[in-house]
Amino acid sequence: MTSPVLAIPKLKKSNRRPEMATQWQLMWWKFKKHHMALVGMIMLSLLVFSAVFAEILSPEIPTERNNKYLASGPMGIHFFDSEWNFHLRPFVYSRSTKRDPVTLRKIAVVDETKLWPIEFFVTGSPYKFWGLVETDIHFFGAKGGFVHLFGTDSLGRDVFSRSLYATRISLSVGLVGVTFAFILGAIIGGIAGYFGGIIDNLIMRLIEFIRSIPTLPLWLALSAALPREWSSLQVYLAITVILAMIGWTHLARTVRSKLLALREEDFTVAARLSGCTDMRIILRHLLPAFMSYMIVDVTIAFPEILLAETSLSFLGLGLREPAESWGVLLFAAQNVRSISHMPWLLIPGLFIIVAVLAFNFVGDGMRDAADPYSK
Amino acid sequence: MSRLLRVTDIKVHFPVGKTGILGRPANYLKAVDGVSFDIQRGETLGLVGESGSGKTTLGRAILRALEPTSGEIVYEQDGNSIDIMGLNRNGLRKIWRNMQMIFQDPYASLNPRMTVQDIISEPLLANKLAKGKDLNDQVVDMAQRCGLNTGHLSRFPHAFSGGQRQRIAIARALILHPEFIVCDEAVSALDVSIQAQILNLLKDLQVELNLTYLFIAHDLAAVAYACDRVAVMYLGQIVEIASTEKLYYSPRHPYTEALMSAIPEANPEQVMQPVFLTGERPSPTNPPAGCRFHTRCKYATDECRTQVPALREITEGHFVACLHSEGLSLKGALEHGKG
Numbered sequence: 001m002t003s004p005v006l007a008i009p010k011l012k013k014s015n016r017r018p019e020m021a022t023q024w025q026l027m028w029w030k031f032k033k034h035h036m037a038l039v040g041m042i043m044l045s046l047l048v049f050s051a052v053f054a055e056i057l058s059p060e061i062p063t064e065r066n067n068k069y070l071a072s073g074p075m076g077i078h079f080f081d082s083e084w085n086f087h088l089r090p091f092v093y094s095r096s097t098k099r100d101p102v103t104l105r106k107i108a109v110v111d112e113t114k115l116w117p118i119e120f121f122v123t124g125s126p127y128k129f130w131g132l133v134e135t136d137i138h139f140f141g142a143k144g145g146f147v148h149l150f151g152t153d154s155l156g157r158d159v160f161s162r163s164l165y166a167t168r169i170s171l172s173v174g175l176v177g178v179t180f181a182f183i184l185g186a187i188i189g190g191i192a193g194y195f196g197g198i199i200d201n202l203i204m205r206l207i208e209f210i211r212s213i214p215t216l217p218l219w220l221a222l223s224a225a226l227p228r229e230w231s232s233l234q235v236y237l238a239i240t241v242i243l244a245m246i247g248w249t250h251l252a253r254t255v256r257s258k259l260l261a262l263r264e265e266d267f268t269v270a271a272r273l274s275g276c277t278d279m280r281i282i283l284r285h286l287l288p289a290f291m292s293y294m295i296v297d298v299t300i301a302f303p304e305i306l307l308a309e310t311s312l313s314f315l316g317l318g319l320r321e322p323a324e325s326w327g328v329l330l331f332a333a334q335n336v337r338s339i340s341h342m343p344w345l346l347i348p349g350l351f352i353i354v355a356v357l358a359f360n361f362v363g364d365g366m367r368d369a370a371d372p373y374s375k
Numbered sequence: 376m377s378r379l380l381r382v383t384d385i386k387v388h389f390p391v392g393k394t395g396i397l398g399r400p401a402n403y404l405k406a407v408d409g410v411s412f413d414i415q416r417g418e419t420l421g422l423v424g425e426s427g428s429g430k431t432t433l434g435r436a437i438l439r440a441l442e443p444t445s446g447e448i449v450y451e452q453d454g455n456s457i458d459i460m461g462l463n464r465n466g467l468r469k470i471w472r473n474m475q476m477i478f479q480d481p482y483a484s485l486n487p488r489m490t491v492q493d494i495i496s497e498p499l500l501a502n503k504l505a506k507g508k509d510l511n512d513q514v515v516d517m518a519q520r521c522g523l524n525t526g527h528l529s530r531f532p533h534a535f536s537g538g539q540r541q542r543i544a545i546a547r548a549l550i551l552h553p554e555f556i557v558c559d560e561a562v563s564a565l566d567v568s569i570q571a572q573i574l575n576l577l578k579d580l581q582v583e584l585n586l587t588y589l590f591i592a593h594d595l596a597a598v599a600y601a602c603d604r605v606a607v608m609y610l611g612q613i614v615e616i617a618s619t620e621k622l623y624y625s626p627r628h629p630y631t632e633a634l635m636s637a638i639p640e641a642n643p644e645q646v647m648q649p650v651f652l653t654g655e656r657p658s659p660t661n662p663p664a665g666c667r668f669h670t671r672c673k674y675a676t677d678e679c680r681t682q683v684p685a686l687r688e689i690t691e692g693h694f695v696a697c698l699h700s701e702g703l704s705l706k707g708a709l710e711h712g713k714g
Contacts, residue, residue, distance in 0.1 A: 021531070023487070023531075265483060266484040267485060269440050269478075269484075270476070270478065270484050270485075273471050273474075273475060273476055274502075274551075275501040275502040277468075285486055
């Protein structure tokens, strides 16, 4: 009788040393198991990348008007021409301008006889990268003509370029808003949680009051109070502050509840007995323990602020032209006429959806990873 | 032996329930209700009692890790008497260099975000007592004394077993070279074999570093092994204090008798006949009048229901809070078997 051969499972080779791993390493290992969160992370990285390099990536500058291609649809990029010849270099069909015999409006029509090849790192309209370096290099462009991936608006501005620029503004509004909210929330929630008692009671009632105010009318009232003559930069800053004023409440609650719980932990008592001052206990022992939860909260607060900015701008009370944000771009797609004639103006809305979904996925993964010590 | 610590009539009352929105507490939970005792330098005083009798609260209140409601705690240091209740925040930080605590749950008492090295050096850093190489040397030295592998100091607590974690906690408590340690159920969360190791470690360190322990536990065997004297708590009060031998073999309080009868014997053939207490332990929110134990005491008389027994010395060093202790003949530990 032969003895059964026991299959010894091959140990996966790994240079992980869990016993030496910091909290952040453990969190990253756990986060990686969450596939949707990873996808969200990649999408976010793409968005951030395009926000950072918006000027280079966009073929036009956003204020540039193309009189030959007013209010016209997206131009497709092709590899095969009308005779099915393959072109290694992608191209767009050239456009020529005609008059509509009925409305007498200028319209652009596809001219399949001429091809405009797409080239990379072409020279185009000059711009200042981040307002610092003057250059005229664009990542791509059509030689001999123009390329509008997402079409143009009624003034002939490139929707694709404007979307990229808007990504920068919208993401940074979210970032600045979340940072403000984070600081406010951490300080106010920290005071409530650490001192407790009457102070805690007052702050919590205040938060409940703020949260009970319907948000949209409140934003409207606050932004209506902004002087009309302010420049778009001033308005931009004011809007982020307004959004942060409301966004901090949730963070403050998280901080408070975590502090209240951690204050009673044995290791906090041990730290106190070790002679740590209150400040040292908070900064060295408590803060690292709830930092991860705060980051989760921030990723979840981000889309809220993003959507708030979009709603405000969409209603015409947030950012205004010439500043671009996703909300400002959608503002142009407000009436039925423009949607029916120019449905491509809704494309910036896709950016919002992608960003919000990505943030939510990442937040989800972070929540799972936030406490790597739980099994 | 000289006295190290004197606790007089210490009380810890927690408010429970509220009347109205901002009203006063409806009642108080009297976790510790008038406890007095002395601890001599170099001894180990055991503190036993069932769950909820106020042992842990008392241990924390002595260090003022938890604020006592009233009472007096006097600590003797270099011939000076220090009134711990009168200390402010800074005074406390200073006295805590001499008084430390080892916690019950080594999983909760170590910050999971800090390496062992950081955990052990934290008291030195917080008190600004050492830095650089000196700090490192002290930490390595203490880790070695506590039986830790010094090659593992850069690891995080989650990589250690319960016993090793408790060694880390001990190293942290001892790094400032304190004189007095409150061991709050320091071994009850551990396996029996590990318990023995930790108990022996504590004993060795006591001799080496001249330590005094308040050893809180509910495991009577561990207490018998570790302690010179033992105090028995019931419902927030001490009912009996005596040397370990006297308390175990000739208890003078009916509650101690019941506790001792519950110690199992290492003989499987022996039939146990523990003294069963009837009824529930009364709530510490509404303790019974008179002797607190009268509701469950089989020797109780009418006197016990009205008269509060004071803790009195009946033989030298043997204090009992029972009105009838002279008249009772109580059985000690290991006397409850048949035959």
